[in-house]
Amino acid sequence: MAVLVLDTLPHCQAWTEALREHAPEMDIRPWPEVGNRNEITHAVVCFPEPGELAKLPNLKAMHSLWAGVDHVTRDKDMPRTVPLIRMVDHSLSQGMLDYVTGHVYRHHLTMPKFEALQRQTEWRQEVPPLVEERTVGIMGIGVLGGVIAKQLAGLGFQVRGWARSQKAIEGVSCFAGMDSLQAFLEGAEILVLLLPNTPDTADILNAETLAMLPKGAAVINAGRGTLIDEDALIAALDSDQISAATLDVFKTEPLPKDHPFWAHEKISVTPHVAAETRLSTASKVIIDNIRHLDGGGSFDDIEGVFDPQAGY
Template sequence: MINVLFAALPERWVTYEAPLTKAFNDLGLDVDLRIDFAPHEVDYIVYAPNSPLQDFTPYTRCKAVLNLWAGVENIISNPTLTQPLARMVDHGLSQGMREWVTGHALRHHLGMDLHIKGQDGEWRDYVPPLADDRRVTVLGLGELGMACAKALHGLGFPVTGWSRTQKEAEGITCLCGEEGLGKALSTADILVLLLPNTAATENLIDADALAAMPKGAFLINPGRGPLIDDEALLAALDTGQIAHATLDVFRVEPLPVDHPFWAHPNVTVTPHIASETRPSSASQIVAENVRRSENGEPLRFLADRSAGY
């Protein structure tokens, strides 16, 4: 019998119990899945970083912590976490992010807000350029960033991607390093942020980075709130250096009602919905990692503590 502890907010247990049970059964795993094991009995922890469980010291038998979120920045530096930590990478997350990013990229590219918000009797004769002439930059070429870069390339946009280490993808200009970042920003008519939140990426999009972009560029952030210097972005929006920012993530969530982003006419706020973990597909990833561990195979999507994600 494999003892699996589900450690997340109580409302998540309601949505995950059945799909996790099915996923374990489908792989022929003999699993006891609960929310109330004694720590010394636990073999695996299915985990959300906002769980009350923050001290992993008593879980001496635990072989791995299997995260339900793509982001691990809120747990990876926990000094009590000595077990392997696996990130969540699944079809549902990738597909959801592709849909949200391409939808908002097309919205800005086509100038849809001009007509959606402008139903006032004025005939606005605006013809957008073709995608061939609108350059997109994606910062972050992990699973989600690469999925979005490929989708945007498929729509005809010239796509540049930037990452900490060199990546390769057909049809996409892949850059890395400080010099590569400057080049990536200089061609970002639309900038998509899909970097993790680390010490190296916090405030990466500051006044200098925004000034390096083409005037009138669009910014889309479904990655992490601290990637952006909020004050610098507001200043760039006020001058027209940035035409519009669509933001799904923030330093404080929910975004405080008095935050200037709410009132700014050139900011769109969405409530951290760009990509949500779907219980059915996420459960399959969790079950597969348990199966791999029990068979002596390496876990998939292990977090890199030295890199912070």
């Protein structure tokens, strides 16, 4: 039995070394040092070369280095009968929690407006509301979104969450399904996008749904770049329907230098840093999952097994 790490160099070697530290007894191989492909039972994947996974006949599981799996499933030859495990790690949750909480506060305190006034050397006192007077809406209240919703509610914000299926989170008003989307959006003064990339979520924030938000609402996208119709967002910002946007993910990454988001005065761009996978903690998660499965454990006991039907 062996583990193959499939990633771009030099990240491939770094992950191999981190995994070996937690499991010196395991045969862990960095691509392209594959050796006998029949011996590979686990693949640790970030950006695998297309077709490489299909060449592993005895593959038991694929372990994604990211919370998402788009980088793996885009390989049309990926073995569809082999379970794919998303990265579920404290460092991802904490990183996303820090990012979203920080930017929710930034928009709650109307910092983009004050920054614009500073550029114009204009002194205009506008006192922000208290947290209990501010409603935050979170689209996507799964593992990460649920943690964030509870944190923001604990800080005193009025929090509402939306998901495809009904959820129950203490202190959070939960909405479910497309039929409730308008009612959810109408009360979201700060909208946080944390949805996965699926056919149903593509451009879910578009001209129609942006118009459902309260005038002057702010948008934070830390989920997937595919969630937003980019032209519609720019139009909503230009018309003042949306007051400001903080964007961490984009349809094309890195964001092209000539993209209008860079220069738009109401948009803050961050380079996909909201929930970065960290070597030290994520490598242990992977090794623990491999040991569990090789010891006869069930996939049912592992958090983050990808559901192809749901798309996440």
